[in-house]
Structure formats: C-alpha cells, structure tokens
Amino acid sequence: MKKLGILKKIDILNNYSIKTKLLIIYAFCVLIPMIVTNSIVYLTIRNNEVKEQKVNMEHAIDRVKYNLGSVLDDCVLVSNHLHSDITLNDFVNERYDNLLSYYDKYNFLLRNNVINYYYNSQHVYQVTIYTDNDTISNSNNFIKLTPEIRKSDWYKQFQCNKDNMTISVYYDKDIKEYSTNNTARTISITRKLDKLGDKHENILKIDVDYNVILKNILNEKMEGNLYVCNKNFILFSNKTPQVGSKEFDTIESIEEKDVKLNGSFKLKVANEEWNIIVTSNEVNPLLKIVEKKEILFGLIIFNLLLPTIIITLVSHSIRHRVTLLGVYLGKVENEEFSIIECSEGKDEIGKLVRSYNLMVLKIKDLIEVVFKRDAEKQRLELAKKQAELKALQSQVNPHFLFNTLESIRMRSLIKEEIETAEIIEKLSILLRKTINWGEDYITIEDEMIFVENYLQIQKYRFGDKLSFNFYIMEECKILKIPKLSILSFVENACVHGIEEVSHNASVGIAVYKDDTDLFIEISDTGNGIPKNELKLIKDRLSNAKIEMLSESKSTGVLNTYMRLQMYCNNNMKFEMDSILKEGTVVTIQINHDELRK
Structure with a gap:
C-alpha cells in the first residue's frame, strides 16, 4: 500500500509540461552544481594559467632583448673597427690619377683583409662604403654617392639623425627585383667615415643579417604572437616565417585588445627604442581541468548523486508512455494501424499520444481514397500521352499539303506551264507516302527522298533563285528518325526564308555523326529571323506543350520539335541560330543511346 501511494505521487508529474520538467532538471542537476563547483575550479585554474602565461612572456621578452643586443653589438663592433681603420680611411679619401693606381691600392686593401675580415661575423650581411670621391670606381663594397642614393630611405634617415650612428629601417626594392634568395627588409647601422677629416663625404653602412634575428624570433615557441617594432613598423614577428620579400607591416595591424605584455629595447648605438610586444588569446582554463584529476573526480561524484535522484523521478513520468508510443509507431512502419490505450496524461507526451490516435483514424479513412486517386491519375496520364501522339501525327499532313498545293496553284495560274504535270507527279508520290502514315519512324535515307522531292517542287516554283545541296554520311542513312522531321525544317526554310528574298538563295542539309551523337544541320541563306522573333520561337520551343498546337496558327516547327x-x-x-538578311541554321543533336532505344 505504501508503495502504491508513492507511485501515485510520482504519477502527478505526468500533468506537468515537459518544459517544467526540464527546468527542474536544469536547476537541480546542472545550474546549481555548475555555478558552485565550476566557478571555483575555473577561477583557480584561470589565475594560475594567467600567472604562468605572464612569466613565460617575460622570459621570452628577456631572451629577445638578449639576442637583439648580441646581434646589434656585434655589428656595431664591426662598424667601430672599420671607422678607426687608418688604411681604409686613407683609401676612400685619396685622389687617384688613373684607374691603374686605384686598382693597385684597391688590391692592396683586399690583400690586407681590411673589409673582408669582418664578414667572419655571422650577424653582418653587407658592408658598404658610400663616397663622393669621384676617382673611386663602384665595386662590391665601394659605391659612389649619386643623386639617386641620396633620395633613398636609409640616406634620408641618416641625414635627419644628428647622432654619431643611425639605425635605418627600410624596404630595399632593388633586392626584391634582382635577388631571389635574400630578404628585401633591411636594417642598417650607418655612420660617417671621417677618421681623417671631412675632405669627402664618406658613409659607412653595415647591413644587419635580417634572417639571423628573424630565426631567433621564430625559435620562441609560444602560444601567442611576438612582435619587435619601432615607431612605425613591425620589424620582426614569429607569426609568419617567410616575410623577407614583403614590405614591413605597420604597427596599426596589431590589435590593442590582444596585447598582453609590452617591453622596450634601448639601442646603444642611437637614440632609438624598439618595443617588444606579446599578444595572445584569452586564457582557456578548461584545457587545464583534465590535469587536475583529484578535483575532477570529486566534481564528478558530487554532480552525479543529485542528478541521479532528480532524473530518476522525472524519467519515470516519461519512460513508459514514450516506450509505448515507440512500439506503436513501429507497427505503423509495418502498415499496422492500432489505437494506443493507456493513461495519456495532460503534458506534451499525452497530447502526442492523442494526436497519434487521431492520425491512425484518419489514415484508415483516407488510405482507400488515396489509392483510388493515384490509380485514376495514372490512367489519365496514359490517356493524355496517347492523345498527344495522335494530335501530333494528325497535324503533320494537313499543314504540309496546304503549303505545297498552294505553291503549285500559284505557279500554274501565273505561268500556265505544262511542266506542272511533273511537279504534280512528285507531289502525288509525297501524298501517297504521307496519307498512308504507317510507322512514325523511317530511315534517314527515306526521309531525304521526301526532302529531295519537296525541294524539286520548290525549285519549280522559285526557278534558279533556289539551289540545294546534301551531305549524308553513309553510316547515317540506316538510322531511324520521326517521319518528316527534316522535311518540316526544310519547308520552314523555303516558306519563311527563301520566299521573302529577291536574290538567289540555297538550302543545305548535312547529316553526320561522331562517337557519341548524331548531328542533323538544316541551313539556308534566306531572309533570316529578327532577334526578338527568334527569342520568342526559342521560348516557345523550350516550354512546348501539346495545348500550344491548337492555339498557334503555325505549328510545323513546334510539331516536329515535340515529336x-x-x-x-x-x-x-x-539549336536555332539566325542572322537577319543572311540566313538561318538549325542543329539537332541526338545521342546514339537514344537512337538505339
């Protein structure tokens, strides 16, 4: 008795909506446990992750500062040695009487390794001395100061800076155009070569090996992006490896909201400071939850106990009726329609059961009506197809006979020639063939006999104004097509194309095939069809229906197209193509598979 009382209390849940039950489950099984436990875990892991991320970023910035300092200090050391080298200073300031004396001094300079010695540094990419001494010839390391060089970016930066040394950052377009292996992004240390005075304007330019610094930046393995920037540009980044051939990105491309840490690098050689910026996405503590196994297992146990009790009570309200509904729906799949008899309840599942019972009753009432209607529809469709075929066949003969007899009648009245007897004889042959329709499909060879007789009749009418020619591939003669299908287009060409022109015109027919298709081309050099009228014809053909035959006065082409x-x-x-005053071409393409069918 006590057990029955408990079950009756549980059955009260049947009267609550599914939405209310889901809210109960959500509140007690998801919302409360999630807010209490996950908030603690989330905040703990997030704080630890943020601290760890910050420490890693600080270490990365320190490493970048150290590497930048090593590279630039090495290049500055080379610059200092060259600046203080007396031999080199003498060489660039001396005036040479001729090229021979210049090359002697130049070879002496090379033998003593005054410049080449400093290429042993792994951080120096190029050493170049620019001078306005016009007795010095251009070479790998010595270049004359020309107006073009004075307009370059690095020279302008050098002139604007009043310090002893200048750090020039620029994009060398010449390297991009003439070199495929080296980077066009250039960072140079420039200074005056004035150890022996300023007799000439001599500039020492040390190009830093950009790829060395970039390699160090790329070696910083971190989740975020690391940037080294000056006031205007992003000099280095671990975001994309192959950037040497592209121009420097501007600092505006860095989103301020993504910046996590900022550092500065003070250059010793010039009054300039570079920024080291680290960007990263927000910390996702969920990735660290799996690592906290003890906390995770504790949360699982806590979150399972309460949901199990609530879900058990709610599922009892749903399980029985849903299972029963599934059984009866399975019977429907096997075409067995039965009514569900149970305590339905007032919730959504109860409504679903009542809807199912109503559906079964309606199906039983409609099933016979639907079957009868489908059978009747099939019979009507079959009858319609048969009527369409009969209508198409019945309209071919009157249309053709009328135009032919009218042509002969007009010719006879005008000229009163006895030779019309020959034409009447040819016409009688056609009449006997068309009146005795027989099979709707004939060979192309028989069809061309019709066409030739018809054109002979039309030549009698038009005289020398009309000429015609045939090309029929031998393999195509035995293929079957609907009767009078070629003749209908030839007739259309004579009546609407040849008849309306005063000059001589011709009709050509070509029948050929390739590996996959049969092609039939009917062309004439008659009056052609205006564009708007041609468009109307194509639209009618693309939407051709049997009812259009009774609505249209001219049905020859439409009839043949539908057949x-x-x-x-x-x-x-x-395809139908036409040019006004030039003629019309009709192309019919039929696949061999359709011919075999």
Whole structure:
C-alpha cells in the first residue's frame, strides 16, 4: 500500500509540461552544481594559467632583448673597427690619377683583409662604403654617392639623425627585383667615415643579417604572437616565417585588445627604442581541468548523486508512455494501424499520444481514397500521352499539303506551264507516302527522298533563285528518325526564308555523326529571323506543350520539335541560330543511346 501511494505521487508529474520538467532538471542537476563547483575550479585554474602565461612572456621578452643586443653589438663592433681603420680611411679619401693606381691600392686593401675580415661575423650581411670621391670606381663594397642614393630611405634617415650612428629601417626594392634568395627588409647601422677629416663625404653602412634575428624570433615557441617594432613598423614577428620579400607591416595591424605584455629595447648605438610586444588569446582554463584529476573526480561524484535522484523521478513520468508510443509507431512502419490505450496524461507526451490516435483514424479513412486517386491519375496520364501522339501525327499532313498545293496553284495560274504535270507527279508520290502514315519512324535515307522531292517542287516554283545541296554520311542513312522531321525544317526554310528574298538563295542539309551523337544541320541563306522573333520561337520551343498546337496558327516547327523530343525521351539538344538578311541554321543533336532505344 505504501508503495502504491508513492507511485501515485510520482504519477502527478505526468500533468506537468515537459518544459517544467526540464527546468527542474536544469536547476537541480546542472545550474546549481555548475555555478558552485565550476566557478571555483575555473577561477583557480584561470589565475594560475594567467600567472604562468605572464612569466613565460617575460622570459621570452628577456631572451629577445638578449639576442637583439648580441646581434646589434656585434655589428656595431664591426662598424667601430672599420671607422678607426687608418688604411681604409686613407683609401676612400685619396685622389687617384688613373684607374691603374686605384686598382693597385684597391688590391692592396683586399690583400690586407681590411673589409673582408669582418664578414667572419655571422650577424653582418653587407658592408658598404658610400663616397663622393669621384676617382673611386663602384665595386662590391665601394659605391659612389649619386643623386639617386641620396633620395633613398636609409640616406634620408641618416641625414635627419644628428647622432654619431643611425639605425635605418627600410624596404630595399632593388633586392626584391634582382635577388631571389635574400630578404628585401633591411636594417642598417650607418655612420660617417671621417677618421681623417671631412675632405669627402664618406658613409659607412653595415647591413644587419635580417634572417639571423628573424630565426631567433621564430625559435620562441609560444602560444601567442611576438612582435619587435619601432615607431612605425613591425620589424620582426614569429607569426609568419617567410616575410623577407614583403614590405614591413605597420604597427596599426596589431590589435590593442590582444596585447598582453609590452617591453622596450634601448639601442646603444642611437637614440632609438624598439618595443617588444606579446599578444595572445584569452586564457582557456578548461584545457587545464583534465590535469587536475583529484578535483575532477570529486566534481564528478558530487554532480552525479543529485542528478541521479532528480532524473530518476522525472524519467519515470516519461519512460513508459514514450516506450509505448515507440512500439506503436513501429507497427505503423509495418502498415499496422492500432489505437494506443493507456493513461495519456495532460503534458506534451499525452497530447502526442492523442494526436497519434487521431492520425491512425484518419489514415484508415483516407488510405482507400488515396489509392483510388493515384490509380485514376495514372490512367489519365496514359490517356493524355496517347492523345498527344495522335494530335501530333494528325497535324503533320494537313499543314504540309496546304503549303505545297498552294505553291503549285500559284505557279500554274501565273505561268500556265505544262511542266506542272511533273511537279504534280512528285507531289502525288509525297501524298501517297504521307496519307498512308504507317510507322512514325523511317530511315534517314527515306526521309531525304521526301526532302529531295519537296525541294524539286520548290525549285519549280522559285526557278534558279533556289539551289540545294546534301551531305549524308553513309553510316547515317540506316538510322531511324520521326517521319518528316527534316522535311518540316526544310519547308520552314523555303516558306519563311527563301520566299521573302529577291536574290538567289540555297538550302543545305548535312547529316553526320561522331562517337557519341548524331548531328542533323538544316541551313539556308534566306531572309533570316529578327532577334526578338527568334527569342520568342526559342521560348516557345523550350516550354512546348501539346495545348500550344491548337492555339498557334503555325505549328510545323513546334510539331516536329515535340515529336523529336518524345522520340529522344526529352534528351535532344536543339539549336536555332539566325542572322537577319543572311540566313538561318538549325542543329539537332541526338545521342546514339537514344537512337538505339
């Protein structure tokens, strides 16, 4: 009795909506446990992660500062040695009487390794001395100061800076155009070469090896991005490895919201400071939760106990009726329609059960009606197809006969020639063939007999104004097509193309095939069709229906097009092209598979 009382109290849940039950589950099984436990875990891990990330960033900035200092100090050391080298200073300040004396002094300089010695430094990319001494010839390390060089970025930066040394950052377009292996991004240390006075303007320029510094930056393995910037540009970054051929990005490309740590690097050689910026996404503590196994297992146990009690009570309200509904839906799949008899309840599942029962009753009432309607629809469709075929066949003969007899009648009335007897004889042959329709499909060879007789009749009418020519591939003669399909387009060419012009015109027919398709081309050099009228014809053909035959006065082309499409199961390709005052070309393309069918 006590057990029954408990079950009755549980059954009260059947009257609550599913939304209310889900809210109960969410509040007691998800919301409260998640807020209490996950907030503690989240905040703890996040704080630890932020601290760890900051320490890693600080270490990375320190390493970058050290590497930058090593590279630049090494290049400055080379610059100091060259600046104090008396031999080198004598060489660039001396005036040479001729090239021979210059090259003697130049070779002496090379033998003593005054410049080449400093290439042993792994951080120096290029040593160049620019001078306005016009007796010195350009070479790998010595270049004359020209107006073009004075307009360059590094020279302008050097002139603007009043310090002893200048750090020039610029993009060398010449390297980009003439070199494929070296970087066009250039960082140079420039200073005056004035140990022996300022008799000439001599500038010592040390190009830092950009790739050495970039390699050190790329070796900083970290989740975020690291940037080394001056006031205007991003000089180095671990974001993209291959950047040497691209121009410097501006510092505006760094989102301020992503910046996590800022550091500065004071250059010893010039009054300039570079910024070291580290950007990173927000810390995601969830990735660290798995590492805290003890906390994770404790949370799992706590979060399972309370949800199990609540879910058990709620699931009892849903499980029985949902299972029963699933069983009866399975019967519906096997075409067995049965009513569910149970305590439905007032919630959404109860409504679903009642809707199912109503659906089963309606299905039983409608099933016979639907089957009968489908059967009747199929019979009507079959009857419609048969009527369409009969209508298409019945309209071919009157259309053709009318135009032919009218042509002969007009010719006879005008000229009163006896030779019309020959034409009437040819016409009688056509009449016997068309009146005795027989099979709707004939060979292309028989069809061309019709076409030739018809054109002979039209030549009688037009005289020398009309000429015609045929090309029929031998393999195509035995292929079958709908009767009068070529003749209809030839007739259309004579009536609407040849008849309306005063000059001599011709009709050409070509039948050929390739490995996959049969091609039939009917062309004339008649009057052609205006663009707007041609568009209307194409639209009518693309939307052709059997009802259009009774609505249109001219049905020859439409009739033939529909018969060909039916013959090819609507897989025929049809093109009609025309140029006004030049003529018309009709192309029919039929796949061999459709011909075999």
